[in-house]
Amino acid sequence: MAKVAVLGYGTVGSGVVDVLDQNAAEVSGSAGEKIELKYILDLREFPGDRHESQVVHDIDIILNDPEVEVICETMGGLEPAFSFAKKALEKGKSVCTSNKELVAAHGPELVELAKKNGKSYLFEASVGGGIPLLRTINDSMKHEKIDSITGILNGTTNYILTKMDKEGMGFATVLKAAQDKGYAEKNPEADVEGYDACRKIAILASLMSGKHVNYEDIYTEGISRVSIEDFDYARCLGMSIKLLAMCKRSDSGFFTMVSPFLIPNENPLANVNGVFNAINIHSNMLGDVMFYGKGAGKNATASAVVADVIDIVKHKNQHIDVNMKAEKAILSPKDSAVRQFFVRVPSTLKEQANDIFGDTIEEVSGVNVHGEYAFITRDLSEKDFEEKLWKMDSVKGYLRIY
Amino acid sequence: MAKVAVLGYGTVGSGVVDVLDQNAAEVSGSAGEKIELKYILDLREFPGDRHESQVVHDIDIILNDPEVEVICETMGGLEPAFSFAKKALEKGKSVCTSNKELVAAHGPELVELAKKNGKSYLFEASVGGGIPLLRTINDSMKHEKIDSITGILNGTTNYILTKMDKEGMGFATVLKAAQDKGYAEKNPEADVEGYDACRKIAILASLMSGKHVNYEDIYTEGISRVSIEDFDYARCLGMSIKLLAMCKRSDSGFFTMVSPFLIPNENPLANVNGVFNAINIHSNMLGDVMFYGKGAGKNATASAVVADVIDIVKHKNQHIDVNMKAEKAILSPKDSAVRQFFVRVPSTLKEQANDIFGDTIEEVSGVNVHGEYAFITRDLSEKDFEEKLWKMDSVKGYLRIY
Numbered sequence: 001m002a003k004v005a006v007l008g009y010g011t012v013g014s015g016v017v018d019v020l021d022q023n024a025a026e027v028s029g030s031a032g033e034k035i036e037l038k039y040i041l042d043l044r045e046f047p048g049d050r051h052e053s054q055v056v057h058d059i060d061i062i063l064n065d066p067e068v069e070v071i072c073e074t075m076g077g078l079e080p081a082f083s084f085a086k087k088a089l090e091k092g093k094s095v096c097t098s099n100k101e102l103v104a105a106h107g108p109e110l111v112e113l114a115k116k117n118g119k120s121y122l123f124e125a126s127v128g129g130g131i132p133l134l135r136t137i138n139d140s141m142k143h144e145k146i147d148s149i150t151g152i153l154n155g156t157t158n159y160i161l162t163k164m165d166k167e168g169m170g171f172a173t174v175l176k177a178a179q180d181k182g183y184a185e186k187n188p189e190a191d192v193e194g195y196d197a198c199r200k201i202a203i204l205a206s207l208m209s210g211k212h213v214n215y216e217d218i219y220t221e222g223i224s225r226v227s228i229e230d231f232d233y234a235r236c237l238g239m240s241i242k243l244l245a246m247c248k249r250s251d252s253g254f255f256t257m258v259s260p261f262l263i264p265n266e267n268p269l270a271n272v273n274g275v276f277n278a279i280n281i282h283s284n285m286l287g288d289v290m291f292y293g294k295g296a297g298k299n300a301t302a303s304a305v306v307a308d309v310i311d312i313v314k315h316k317n318q319h320i321d322v323n324m325k326a327e328k329a330i331l332s333p334k335d336s337a338v339r340q341f342f343v344r345v346p347s348t349l350k351e352q353a354n355d356i357f358g359d360t361i362e363e364v365s366g367v368n369v370h371g372e373y374a375f376i377t378r379d380l381s382e383k384d385f386e387e388k389l390w391k392m393d394s395v396k397g398y399l400r401i402y
Numbered sequence: 403m404a405k406v407a408v409l410g411y412g413t414v415g416s417g418v419v420d421v422l423d424q425n426a427a428e429v430s431g432s433a434g435e436k437i438e439l440k441y442i443l444d445l446r447e448f449p450g451d452r453h454e455s456q457v458v459h460d461i462d463i464i465l466n467d468p469e470v471e472v473i474c475e476t477m478g479g480l481e482p483a484f485s486f487a488k489k490a491l492e493k494g495k496s497v498c499t500s501n502k503e504l505v506a507a508h509g510p511e512l513v514e515l516a517k518k519n520g521k522s523y524l525f526e527a528s529v530g531g532g533i534p535l536l537r538t539i540n541d542s543m544k545h546e547k548i549d550s551i552t553g554i555l556n557g558t559t560n561y562i563l564t565k566m567d568k569e570g571m572g573f574a575t576v577l578k579a580a581q582d583k584g585y586a587e588k589n590p591e592a593d594v595e596g597y598d599a600c601r602k603i604a605i606l607a608s609l610m611s612g613k614h615v616n617y618e619d620i621y622t623e624g625i626s627r628v629s630i631e632d633f634d635y636a637r638c639l640g641m642s643i644k645l646l647a648m649c650k651r652s653d654s655g656f657f658t659m660v661s662p663f664l665i666p667n668e669n670p671l672a673n674v675n676g677v678f679n680a681i682n683i684h685s686n687m688l689g690d691v692m693f694y695g696k697g698a699g700k701n702a703t704a705s706a707v708v709a710d711v712i713d714i715v716k717h718k719n720q721h722i723d724v725n726m727k728a729e730k731a732i733l734s735p736k737d738s739a740v741r742q743f744f745v746r747v748p749s750t751l752k753e754q755a756n757d758i759f760g761d762t763i764e765e766v767s768g769v770n771v772h773g774e775y776a777f778i779t780r781d782l783s784e785k786d787f788e789e790k791l792w793k794m795d796s797v798k799g800y801l802r803i804y
Contacts, residue, residue, distance in 0.1 A: 017685050023545050030544035032723075124542075130688040132542035138527070139541075140534035140709045142432035143425050268694060271673040285421050285705040288531040303687040307542045321434075328473060354405035 002031065002313045005039040005062045007084060008075035009045035009046065009055065012098045012125070016072050017051060018307035023365045027306060031313040033084070038068055040331045060085055063091050065289045072305050072313050073097040075402050082106055089113045090120065094317060096308035098125035098301050104199035108212040108324040116350040120320040122308035124389055127153065127200045128277050130300025131293040132307065137207055137323055143359025146208050146247040151400075153200040156184045156191040161260075162273040165231045165240065171224060183275065193222035194243060194258040201245035204279075208247055211329035213256060219334045227397060229369050233342065234262055240270035244402060253258070253330035261402040262342055268402075317350050335383035340376055343389075344396040347373045358389050404433065404715045406466045407441040409486060411448065411457065411478035413529070414500045417452060418474050419769055433715040442471055450559035465493050472714050474707050482506055485642075491515045491523065498702050498710035498752055498756055500527035506601035510614040510726040513535040523721040529555065529602045530679050533695040533707065539609055539683070540724055544683035548610050552648040552804075555682035556600040556673050557697045558586045558593040559625050559645045563662075564675040567633045567642065572625060585677065592604065595624035596660040597643060604648035607658050609724070613731035615658060621736045622660040629799060631771050636664055636769045642672035646804060650660025655732035657739055662679060663804040664744055671804075692767025737785035745791075746798040749775045758790050774798060 006013045013021065020027060020037055028034045030165070039062050040046075040055045049055070059080075062068055071088045073095055075081045081102050082236035085095050089110065097103065103110075105122045115123035124134045128151070137146070152158050156178065163174040178184035190196045223243050234241050239262045248255045263270040268290055272278040276293025282288050296302050311320060342364070345353050350373040354361065357377050364374040377385065389395055404424070408415045422429060422439055432438045441464050442448075442457045451457070461482075464470055471549070473490045475497055483504050487497050491512065499505065505512075505525045516523035526536045530553075539548070541791040554560050558580065565576040574641045577594065580586035591599045604617035625645050636643050641664045650657045670692055674680040679697030684690050696702050713722060747755050752775040756763065759779050766776040779787065791797055 011800075019545070022686065023547060026547060027545040074530065131691055132538045135542050136534045136538060139432075139713070141536050143421070143429040143447055143708055143712055144424060144705060145428060266675075268673065269679075271670065273668075275672075283705075284702040287696050287699070287702055291690035292694060294689055296687070299687040300689055303546060304687075306545055310545055311541070 001034045001037060003036050003038040003067045003242065004070045004072060004309060005041065005068045005076060006037065006072045007041045008073070009040045009042040009044070010074065012301050012305065013040070013074035015298040016074060016305050018299065019302045019306045027310065031310040033313065035309060035313060036043070036301060038065070039069040063087055068093060070309050071095045072309060073099055073348060074305065075099065076101065078102055078105060085110055085121070086113060089117050089119055092117055092119060094120040094312040096122040096305055096312065098123070098305055100126040100196070100199045100203065104202040104215045107199050107203060108206060111129035111322045111324055112326055115319045117126050118317065118319050120312050120315070121321060121322065122311060122344070123203070124308050125301045125304035126258065127203050127294040128279055129281070129293065129297060130304045131277060131291050131295065132304070133233065133279055133291050134207065135307065135311070141281065141283060141286065142323065144286055146249070146281060146283045147210055148282045148313045149204045149279065149287065150244055150246040150269065151204070151279035152242050152269060152272050152277055153197040153245045153279070153295065154191055154243060155277055156188070157197070158272065159183050159275070161190070161223060161226065161241055161243065161273045164226070164228060168228055170228055171226060192224055194220040197245040197258045201247055201258060205254055206324040206329065208249070210252050210323045210327035211325050211327045213247070213254060213329045213331065217331055218256045218258060221260065222259050225397065226260050229344070230397060230399060232367045232369065233364055233374055237262065237364065238265050240265060241265055241399065242269060242272070245268070250332050252295040252336070255330035257334065257337070259400055262399050263402045265329065267402070305336070335381060337382050338379050340379055340396055341385050342374070342376050342401055343398045344372050344374045345392060346394055347371050349393055352392060356391050376401065403436045403438060404471050405438050405440040405469045406472045406474060407443065407470050408439065408474045409475060410475070411441045411442045411444040411446070412476065413700050414703050414707065415442070415474070415476035417700040418476060418707050420701065421704045421708045424656065429712065433712045437711060437715060440467070441503035446751065450677055454606055461489070465489055471718070472711050473559060474495045474708065474711060477501065480504055480507060487512055487523070487746055488515060493517050494519055496522040496714040498524040498707055498714065500525070500707055502528040502598070502601045502605065504569060506604040506617045509605060510728045511607060512727055513724045513726055520719065520721050522712060522714050522717070523724065524722060525605070526710050527703045527706035529605050530681060530693065531695065531697040532706045533681070533693050533697065534706070535681055535693050536609065537709065537713065539694070543683065543685060543731060544725065545567045546688055548651070548685045550648065550650040550684045551606045551610055551681065552646055552671065553603070553606070554644050554671060554679055555599040555647045555681070555697065556593055556645060557679055557794060558590070559599070560674065560679070561585050561677045562594070563625060563628065563643055563645065566628070566630060570630055572630055573702060579690065594626055596622040599645060599647040600660045603649055603658055603660060607656055608726040608731065609696070610651070611656050611731035612725045613727050613729045615656060615731045615733065618734055620658045622659060623662065627799065628662050631746070632799060632801060634769045634771065635766055639664065639766060639788035640667050641665055642667060644671060644674070644799065651732050654738070654777060655734035657734040658772050659736065659739070661802055663802045665804045666747065669804070719732060737783060739784050740781050742781055742803040743787050743800055743804055744776070744778050745800045746774050746776045747794060748796055748798065749773050751775065751795055754794060758793050
């Protein structure tokens, strides 16, 4: 019998309790022993809740109870989650979490602390919701040399881009509809500006590098400047527009970025629609493997937290090795990344564009946007591209090509 | 230091040796200790091979060497692989394999034998090539109630169907081209008749049921009767045609089948093209999760074998639980499975079709196939459908709809 405490009885926390209740037989079968909820920490009371009697308001009750072996931190945010996780590990309890902000900021440090105490710090639910991704990278693929991880890591923005594409509505209209349906937050900044995807790719990049990739060092662009016209051009090019988060290994370090990209429809990531997430991993022996599923949602995310609880119970009194350290990873600068770009300028500037971008540019025709000249550049470094863009009198929009 | 023997120095076996050589540091890092190849069993000599001195011809040298902890059986076929695996487990060695024929036929029995001896029998590489699938089902998803597993499990047939669709060529022409390119075997029966997919879904169904689903009990149809005209209709319906292998849990048991299906393009399985495999798993908390990758290929398959070796070394002297038993699973009869069907008959038989299939059928128009009447039935059991089909004077073709 292993006893568990859940910190935070919100969406994910109550989902964890539901999974432990509804799948009790499967959970015990998988762990090899019964797993029992002992405490729920929350500031609120939950009168009438079937677990009402287990709700406590003082973290020390949990930390000082030697029976509690595993703590599920489903509070979100940096504090007090960070302090609680640290104290729990120091008290010899293992911790698992869905808290991507905390893992992106302090995950490697908490993994080291767990190791020092012979306990575990796991965070399957922090990336890709219920998709069994991190355990796969950390277990089944750890003997592979991973070259790149590229993912659609935010369901809200993928839903918005899909709607814009399929229904020809503008960003603001779709965002409003998504907010009305509860698919987007009232304050949508974390999603639409790419901050959420940025934290998730920071976690994946840390796992890939074995060190710490700080999310603040990742170049991040959101989707608010993607227009309906961009989708017209994309269709004409046989491409889709997706917000990609990526990490690539290169000789000069790890290149990471979050940005909207044009992706050829042959790439399976181009066909990932709606609230779904997908993550492609390329490694030296396996080649490409892709994981696909709902990247959010109460039950799916909770199920991933419970998978961590089970892993911890199966490896009692043993540190489950997670491939990251507090040491900073060496990042390759954005400026030197090379790719093609799609650019739209006023048609009056066609000559200027040709002068600046050279005669190797490829005009994109077949789209009925009045007064525009659209083209695809040759391979350019990000720095070259930016310098050329600055020389243009006016630019209506541009997109990176994957 | 853990010592390994590879049985069979063919495609997969030599791939295993390559992975152990080329990713030696990553393999040791993942396992927590060095993994060293000690023997290769093969009837042939390999003069000049860098592992020439490790090649032996007598299995007993390996079985009687107490240093060998893990045996990779990459011979394929039932015998002598079955006898070798049994002897190895009885001698207290763990075994991992890519041999789907053997796992489908005797996997549950070998898992039980491994358990009895406190050792492990693992077979990640037997389904989906390098896609990390079985470990995920067995570890990360074991606390889920899995309702269904549906997959494109054979790359050769998916390549053929994709070519037929995109290039409008008939089955025989594409098969010939695939054989010339080495994508299909000279004797293509195992692939095109669905036998390979059948063995793989038998393994997945056994894992899902926790018992043994015998591949001989799975209704299996191949792709040889799929025609170019079927693809014309599919496009018109906004669907694709894929060879699906499926296992669904129902009140009356596990329903399993391998057959070509029409799948709506919104389903991500419809967009899996070429030699790729994809497996969708639906479970009660996680919902849908899909895994995608190359289902075959030397290095990818070998990498999956090595993942098993690492798992075994990490859990030394411990049986890694695999959810299957030699006891037969209860299967739900094919006859009672209910679905819609797409049917093509000579246009002269339109009235007969309407009489037999009822006035709820939906005509499929918009396809320029001369002299044909094509329609979609209402939901019918397989048995009802078959009985109606027998009453028709002539049928040009039919497909199940997913």
